[in-house]
Amino acid sequence: MRSNIPWLRTIEQFEDEAIASTAVRLAPMGRIDTDTLLSLHLGMTDQSVSTIASRADAIAELAALGSFDHAKLSKGAWRMFKDRIEFLGCVLPVGWLVPERRRLAPGQMASAGENARVKNTWLLSGLICDVETGETLLDRCPACLNLLAWRNLPNIWSCQVCKLDLRSVTPRQSPPEAVAAVRELARYLLKRDIRLPAPLGDLPSPDVLKFSAWLSYFRWLPEDLGLAISPKNVPAGFLLLKRWPTCFDEIVLKRMKASTAEDLAKGDVISRIKAAGTLSSSVARLPSAAAQAIVKSRLETLFGFLDGSSEGFQDVMVPISELVNSRF
Incomplete structure (x- = not known):
């Protein structure tokens, strides 16, 4: 593994972005693909980019490469135990975060332009839509029906199997009652200002x-x-x-x-x-x-x-x- 020094070119850092998403976006700045970033710079051969978020050493190396704020990047770290998952400061049941899975909002990614990214909250299985906009999240490619994953991924907006640009998918809005329910759940999970x-x-x-x-x-x-x-x-x-x-x-x-x-x-x-x-x-x-x-x-x-x-x-x-x- 190479000793990492900051790259000459980097990307804008977003506090709400998933660590895997940040890595996929950063790789082209070094004129390499994601697999090369993992093996050459993070010492993670034959692993998924989503695994970075479970390794403190890899997060630190990624922060060095991209000149990112390490504390902000680390907010997207997760730890998985036999009976629970710790993510975004929450203690979750097993199954609420499946690291290999991507979930995204096509409309938001299309409107974000070069800053299109996968948000941390989109990875939470219980939040079926984006908390802020109410856009329904995709977890399958509408063309080939494969679950969206992180492996073999040239960019964050493509299906890893059929390569469909998911930004072209017509966005769907969740029903108002579903959006309201997701926002209440997010308040309980992330802000902890709801007492049952x-x-x-x-x-x-x-x-x-x-x-x-x-x-x-x-x-x-x-x-x-x-x-x-x-x-x-x-x-x-x-x-x-x-x-x-x-x-x-x-x-x-x-x-x-x-x-x-x-x-x-x-x-x-x-x-x-x-x-x-x-x-x-x-x-x-x-x-x-x-x-x-x-x-x-x-x-x-x-x-x-x-x-x-x-x-x-x-x-x-x-x-x-x-x-x-x-x-x-």
Whole structure:
């Protein structure tokens, strides 16, 4: 690896730009491609440009080459652990940042001209549109349908497979309600000026985000059985979560075809336990024991089990698979 000294030519640095995007834009200033930048100057042979953001030494070398402010460049660094990801000062669930994937806003990149870049916030799977403009983010090439990635990339605006200039794609605007939800979620993640109702505010942020995805999934059962518990459903679920427990009560009442919470608490204990048991498989999909405890506690209240008759309720809320005709 060469000892890096500042290049004679560089690019403008943007504080909101992803580190991989900065590297791809910088490479032509040294009359080399991105792979050569990685191997010759950063000591990263056969690695993706997205990996730079996980290595402090590589970030420092890139800052030296481009004469960048090292502290500003380092804001786009990420660290991945077995159970979480740390990125942009946030602690995220696994899957919320997939380093190999690009996501971009064609309209913004087209209007930015020579300063077209991929923003850090575009890499967050749960933010389905640009926070400021509301433009829907692309994660697949509309021509060849391949997921957008960082390898074999001559520039940041091309599909790595069919080479389509993605700046030519007609931009789409997300619905106003989706944009509002994404902005609220971004406030929680990046500015941390949203306090969730008790006891949700005591959950770690990865559990809050997964809880939001679950609540969006739970909201549409059984009408949409195919809705996944995924980061893309978190913005809608987060808006519901802000209205806890009212939002949850409304969903349960609809599922149970009840008019009021008092209706759920009527009848004998066995009937109420059976009714609550119909929700057990959904509750089992919650992300953590703490989240499950919050939901079960609310169900106890709704179904009137606060009088000490909840032992049977606790049993039905722990689904057990039956082994039928199993051979080992």
